[in-house]
Amino acid sequence: KAGVTQTPRYLIKTRGQQVTLSCSPISGHRSVSWYQQTPGQGLQFLFEYFSETQRNKGNFPGRFSGRQFSNSRSEMNVSTLELGDSALYLCASSLQRGFKNIQYFGAGTRLSVL
């Protein structure tokens, strides 16, 4: 079974631009969560989608948004990029059987904002 796939792996943007990151979950997984990882703040939860609906949201500004498609693939978008948005963005998918919610992570997208 293929793992979680994130594209692209690396991205360089300039301030003010917008960016879209993509995540393909493990086949059969309906939940997709997004995280931002930085040296200063560590790993922080952005949002989670389940069956095309945003179910949970972290404390990030509205510039960060996402969506999920009917095949469970997910995208996240960051508009009006700021220098502080430079980070490793990780996506995770899970099967969600009761309280057992093991999340499997992709390799991440490294975003650099210049």
Added chain:
Amino acid sequence: SQELEQSPQSLIVQEGKNLTINCTSSKTLYGLYWYKQKYGEGLIFLMMLQKGGEEKSHEKITAKLDEKKQQSSLHITASQPSHAGIYLCGAGAGGTSYGKLTFGQGTILTVHP
């Protein structure tokens, strides 16, 4: 909101030595997850603990969740260079927060051959 504190923040050991990493939660844990990360890469799932007193092992790594469900420890026996990386503990908030995990700051492990 729930906070997880890991200790130590970094650890340097000689190959063959045993080591322990701790994870303490500010609230009761509803599922504690241990992950390993190579720098700049994704997280690899190691183990999940749910019940107080639970202990799980995988190869030379053992994780325990204390009875009060607010602390977990990860123990590596006879460490090898392949164990090097960043170890992160993550916890679910329970209730409807299924897809949201809160993570500790991570413990950087270096193993010298």
